[in-house]
Amino acid sequence: MTQQTEGLYIVLLSIHGLIRWHNLELGRDADTGGQTLYVVELAQALASQPEVARVDLLTQRVVDNNVSSDYAQPVEELSENLRIVRIDAGPEEYLPKESLWDHLDSFIDNLTDFFRDNNAVPDIIHSHYADAGYVGCHIASLLGIPLIHTGHSLGRIKRSRLMASGLKAQEIETRFNMSRRIEAEEQTLATAERVITSTHQEIEEQYELYHYYQPDQMRVVPPGTNLKKFMPPTGTELKSSLFKKLTTHLKEPDKPIILALSRPDQRKNIVALVEAFGQSLQLQQLANLMIVAGNRDDIDDLDEGAQEVFHELLVAIDRYDLYSKVALPKHHQRDQVAEIYQIAAASGGVFVNPALTEPFGLTLIEAAACGLPIVATEDGGPQDIVRNCKNGILIDPLEPETISAALLKLLRKQDLWRKYSASGLRGVQENYSWDAHAKRYLQIIRPIAERSEQLVRKPVKQRAGLYRDRAIVSDLDQNLIGDSQSLRELLEVLRRQRKSTYFILATGRRLDSALKLMKKHRIPQPDVLMTSSGTEIYHAPKLTIDTFWARHISYRWSLREVKKILVDFPGLKNQPTQEQSRFKLSYYINPELADIEKIKQLLHQEEQAVFVQTAFGQFLDVLPLRASKGMALRYVVEQLNIPLEAVFVAGGSGADEDMMRGNTLAAVVANRHNEELSQLTDIERIYFSRQPNAAGILEALDFYDFFNSCRDPREVSPADENG
Structure with a gap:
C-alpha cells in the first residue's frame, strides 16, 4: 500500500443512516438526522481546504426497494477529491443501527479490502457514533492509522433518556444492544488519539462517565453553520407576507421584536421570558414579544408536557394583560426559520434563549448569523458562544429580572445593539462557519497525522461492571x-x-x-x-x-376535585402558585386548627386517591396516591x-x-x-x-463503608454466622 504524497487523505466513517450528497432525507427515521447532515457538511468543508488531497465518506451500502437506489451505488463522487464510498456488510436491506452490530466485523473486512484494492491508506480515520467507533478501532489497529472520534450521542446518556420514557433496563438491552454500544464506546476512547465534541459541557457531563476518558484527549470544535442560509436581513423583511402573518395580532407591529424560538418544553423556560416581559412596563413600551414554539392546530392535541407549557404561557399573558403585545404564532415552516430571525433583526430586536439547560445553543448561532444580538442562559453552550462572538448578555434563567435588565440594556442603547450585531456576524464567521470548523479541525489532526503529536495516556482503572451499581x-x-x-x-x-x-x-x-x-x-x-x-x-x-x-x-388523580374539597378546611392556607404543580397541592398548616387525620379521612370519604404528607411542622402536600x-x-x-x-x-x-x-x-x-x-x-x-x-x-x-462493602455493620452476615 502507498500513502498520499501531497495533502492529507481523510476518511470519515459514518456507517448507519441514509447518506448521499443531495436531498438528505433528514427526519425520515431516528438514524437519518443531525449526524448525517454533520458528516456530509464536514466532508465538503474539509475537501475545500487546500491542504487536503482527498476526503472519502464511508458508509453502508443499501440495496432496498423501500429506499432510493442512490444508496446502492458503491461510489458517489461530488468532486475529484470528494466521494461517498458505500461498503457492503451483512444483509443488503436497510437496517436500523441497533441491528447492525452483528455485521460490523464484515464491514471491517470489506473496508480493509477497499483500502488494499485502492493501494492507499488514509492519514486519518474519523469515526462518527459508536458503531463507526467499533470499526475505526479495528481498522486503526490493523493498519496503524490514527483514529479521531466524535460520539454525537453516548450510550450511557441514551440509556438514561430511554429509562425516562419508561423502558426497563432489560428491554433497553434487548432492543438497543446497549451493552455492546457502551463497550464499543469504551474501546473507542481507549484507542482514539483525539475525541472531538461540540461543547465543554459535553465533556464534563457525558464523557467523564466513561472509564477510558482522558481529559487530554478531548477537543472542542463547534459544528459549522450554513451561512448561505442564515445571513443578515436585506431590508425588505418588514414588508413581507410572513411579517404580516406573524404580527397580525400585535397592536403596534413596528416595534422591535424580542424573539424566542424553541420547542414547547418546560426546560426551555419560555414562561420566565413572558414573566420578565409582563413585569416590565418599560419593556412593553419598547418592544413586542414573539414566541415561536413549534406548530399546533389545537393545544389539546399536543402531548401533556407541551399542553402544560402553553397553559402556563396563556395564564402569564392573561395575568399581565399582554394581549396585543405578545405574538404566539400557531404555524411556521422549517424553511422560514432564517427569515424569522431576519425579521427580528430588521426590527431592531433581540433573540432570547432562557433555557434552564442548553448544552449547545444552535439557535443562538443562527440568530447571530442573521445579525441579532442575543440574551441567553448562562448554562453550557451559550457561555462559549458569547465568549467567542461577544454579541450578547448571559442571564440567570431562574431570575426573570436578569432577563428584563439585559433586554432593556440592548433595546435602549442603540450603539451597543449595533456593536453586538456586527460582532456576532464576525464571530460566527470566525468560529461557527464550516470553513472555520474545517481550519480548526485540521489544526488538531495535522500533527496527529504527521505523528509529531501523540496522546500520553494516563493509567485508568476499569471497574468490573459496565454500569454504576x-x-x-x-x-x-x-x-x-x-x-x-x-x-x-x-x-x-x-x-x-x-x-x-x-x-x-x-x-x-x-x-x-x-x-x-x-x-x-x-x-x-x-x-x-x-x-x-x-x-x-x-x-x-x-x-x-x-x-x-x-x-x-x-x-385517578383529580387536582380540581381535591382543591374543591379542601377549599374551606380550617387551618389550611394555599402556598404560592410557584410551589404548586399539576401533581402537587401545597398548603401551609396552622397546627392548632388543622387536624391532619381528619384531612386524610375527608379526602378518602370523597373517594380521592391521594397521598398526604407533612414536613417541617408547617407544610402539607396532597399528591396522587x-x-x-x-x-x-x-x-x-x-x-x-x-x-x-x-x-x-x-x-x-x-x-x-x-x-x-x-x-x-x-x-x-x-x-x-x-x-x-x-x-x-x-x-x-x-x-x-x-x-x-x-x-x-x-x-x-x-x-456503612458505602463505596466498598456497602453494608450495615450492625447486621450479621452469612459469613459471620458460619464463623
Whole structure:
C-alpha cells in the first residue's frame, strides 16, 4: 500500500443512516438526522481546504426497494477529491443501527479490502457514533492509522433518556444492544488519539462517565453553520407576507421584536421570558414579544408536557394583560426559520434563549448569523458562544429580572445593539462557519497525522461492571444544605465516585425552585432530580422529564376535585402558585386548627386517591396516591437496575420517611427538623448521625463503608454466622 504524497487523505466513517450528497432525507427515521447532515457538511468543508488531497465518506451500502437506489451505488463522487464510498456488510436491506452490530466485523473486512484494492491508506480515520467507533478501532489497529472520534450521542446518556420514557433496563438491552454500544464506546476512547465534541459541557457531563476518558484527549470544535442560509436581513423583511402573518395580532407591529424560538418544553423556560416581559412596563413600551414554539392546530392535541407549557404561557399573558403585545404564532415552516430571525433583526430586536439547560445553543448561532444580538442562559453552550462572538448578555434563567435588565440594556442603547450585531456576524464567521470548523479541525489532526503529536495516556482503572451499581439519595433543605465546608467535601467525594455511584436529589421544591437553590450552593446537576415531592422526575444531562412516571401517577388523580374539597378546611392556607404543580397541592398548616387525620379521612370519604404528607411542622402536600419521594425512588432505582440494598438515603424531615423505610441504607442527619423521624430509631438499616448536614451524610457513608462493602455493620452476615 502507498500513502498520499501531497495533502492529507481523510476518511470519515459514518456507517448507519441514509447518506448521499443531495436531498438528505433528514427526519425520515431516528438514524437519518443531525449526524448525517454533520458528516456530509464536514466532508465538503474539509475537501475545500487546500491542504487536503482527498476526503472519502464511508458508509453502508443499501440495496432496498423501500429506499432510493442512490444508496446502492458503491461510489458517489461530488468532486475529484470528494466521494461517498458505500461498503457492503451483512444483509443488503436497510437496517436500523441497533441491528447492525452483528455485521460490523464484515464491514471491517470489506473496508480493509477497499483500502488494499485502492493501494492507499488514509492519514486519518474519523469515526462518527459508536458503531463507526467499533470499526475505526479495528481498522486503526490493523493498519496503524490514527483514529479521531466524535460520539454525537453516548450510550450511557441514551440509556438514561430511554429509562425516562419508561423502558426497563432489560428491554433497553434487548432492543438497543446497549451493552455492546457502551463497550464499543469504551474501546473507542481507549484507542482514539483525539475525541472531538461540540461543547465543554459535553465533556464534563457525558464523557467523564466513561472509564477510558482522558481529559487530554478531548477537543472542542463547534459544528459549522450554513451561512448561505442564515445571513443578515436585506431590508425588505418588514414588508413581507410572513411579517404580516406573524404580527397580525400585535397592536403596534413596528416595534422591535424580542424573539424566542424553541420547542414547547418546560426546560426551555419560555414562561420566565413572558414573566420578565409582563413585569416590565418599560419593556412593553419598547418592544413586542414573539414566541415561536413549534406548530399546533389545537393545544389539546399536543402531548401533556407541551399542553402544560402553553397553559402556563396563556395564564402569564392573561395575568399581565399582554394581549396585543405578545405574538404566539400557531404555524411556521422549517424553511422560514432564517427569515424569522431576519425579521427580528430588521426590527431592531433581540433573540432570547432562557433555557434552564442548553448544552449547545444552535439557535443562538443562527440568530447571530442573521445579525441579532442575543440574551441567553448562562448554562453550557451559550457561555462559549458569547465568549467567542461577544454579541450578547448571559442571564440567570431562574431570575426573570436578569432577563428584563439585559433586554432593556440592548433595546435602549442603540450603539451597543449595533456593536453586538456586527460582532456576532464576525464571530460566527470566525468560529461557527464550516470553513472555520474545517481550519480548526485540521489544526488538531495535522500533527496527529504527521505523528509529531501523540496522546500520553494516563493509567485508568476499569471497574468490573459496565454500569454504576449504587446510588446516594438526599433531600436539599434541612439536610444537604447548611454547612458550606462539609458540602464541598461531600461534592468532591461524589465527583470522585461518579463512575460507580449515581447521585440523586429528592426535594419537595418545584424544578425551578430546586435549581435556584442548587445554583446558590454550587451543587452540580444530579443524575436524577426528583422534584415536587416525588411527582416529577428529571434525568441528566438535559433534565429530561420522565414521561412514564407522569402517566403512571396520574391514575385517578383529580387536582380540581381535591382543591374543591379542601377549599374551606380550617387551618389550611394555599402556598404560592410557584410551589404548586399539576401533581402537587401545597398548603401551609396552622397546627392548632388543622387536624391532619381528619384531612386524610375527608379526602378518602370523597373517594380521592391521594397521598398526604407533612414536613417541617408547617407544610402539607396532597399528591396522587401513587406518588411520594419513596415511591419515586423505588421506581428510579428499579429503572437503573440497582438493588435497594445498594442505595443510601439521607433525610432530615418527615417528608423523607418513606424513602428511608425498607431495604435502603439510611441516615438521619443530626439537624433534622425538631423530632421528626425520631420514630425511626428502632428501625434496622437507619443510622442517626451525630453531625449535621453534609457532615452527617459523610459520617453515615463512612459508617456503612458505602463505596466498598456497602453494608450495615450492625447486621450479621452469612459469613459471620458460619464463623
